[in-house]
Amino acid sequence: MSATLASPPKTASGTAVELTGVRKIFGRSGRAVTALDGLDLKVAPGEFVCLLGASGCGKSTLLNLVAGLDKPTEGAIELNTSRPAVMFQEAALMPWLTAARNVELPLRLAGFGRAERKEKAAELLELVRLGGVGSKRPHELSGGMRQRVALARALAATLRVDGQPEQALLLMDEPFAALDAITRDVMQGELLRVYRSTGTAVLFVTHDVREAVRLGQRVVLLSSRPGRVVQEWDTRVDDDSLTDEITIRLREVISTHAAA
Template sequence: MTVTLERPGPTPRTGPPAVEVKGVSKVFGRGDDAVVALDGVDLSVAPGEFVCLLGASGCGKSTLLNVVAGLDQPTTGTVDRSSSRPAVMFQESALLPWLTAGRNVELPLRLAGVGRGARRERARELLELVRLDGQAEKRPHELSGGMRQRVALARALAAATGLGGSGATEVQPGVLLMDEPFGALDAITRDFLQAELLRVWEATGTTILFVTHDVRESVRLAERVVLLSSRPGRVVREWGTGVDTDPEELHGDITTELREVISAHGR
């Protein structure tokens, strides 16, 4: 099954960037053992934009994501976020196994002190958005891997958007950081979840920064693909995926460049 999504070119976006990374470096260890994971990375993501960070293993893309998430502090440089706290989704769903799907989605709202009724209603909405209506009472072990990742997506949306645009407050679309979230799934489930993610992104207007090592995935999902080099991680090049670009050609281009980056390490 192939689902082709026709998207218009990057729509001009206004307002300050949702995420702005300036000159971020990250060094692990000290002295001779020091490993430079990131070296002077600049990256700006507009509100509502879908950006893929692409790179071979060890390129520090997860490190960059952790720095943007605030889970890790950069050695030098700054990270500015417009939204208060970006939500993170990992390769494993990381659902709490003793809570039902609904309670898992409620958890970020509970941590934020939202009342029971409001957060239950919001969890129901979000589960419906990821097509899991009626599954709120199931426990994670009663769900398939793909369904668990969709619960995790609903939970991340709850974390990123809070109660959504209820009442007079303006909708806060939030920022979603995804660290190879579909990496552990089989091909057909991954394909389905990619389509679902695009649908949810279009429905919510959330900003997404998506880490992957899969060129095809990045070309399919992102509006902009950013290639990182390995050790130290630097931004090598970026590509836009507008209407005029041919996905196959773009896939070829990016793969060539990625091979180039990887071969440089063998020399």
């Protein structure tokens, strides 16, 4: 199978996305809610960053802003990749389309021709180890298989019709939260395999500290609402106590919010 997404060079510099002083307010006057306030964050090309925080701290809001689904009230977002692709907790596949046609959909919207769409969709399904299920519809697939199709579709959404090499960014909002423990473990391993083979930058939202440490090269902890970065950890450091350290810090953040 030919490479679908090119891995970035080892010396890649700059940022895939950078948020500077981002503030997001919903509502007006007395009913206004500040979801994010003064948030600064950088994701390097090809980097896997996990966002961790309590419910309501603005993690999903942050992804929506990066995806261009909403605009910040203040601050700047600089995106240096192709159009970000988003993967949600639910696979959200079109039930009347086959797995292959679901993957082809963003390619069609991007202007790829029919033959090229089919070829790239087949490559992507092979990449997520679903080469034999392209003709099946979502209801014929298990939950884990549907999420693999959703991952293939998200990767397809980062491709450009002109074929020019460009850094890609994948935004993932708790994509494995609805899966059972065994399937979730398998999908985490599959995601790491796909990530290492494509070099796509990933911004991954989770509530699970163990998931964050396993997947991310860097774990970023957000404060409770309004969300801002309070601490970061490099998971590539060989430290057996890292999961416990992050868990303790997360509990402190949640306790501070509860006491407010």
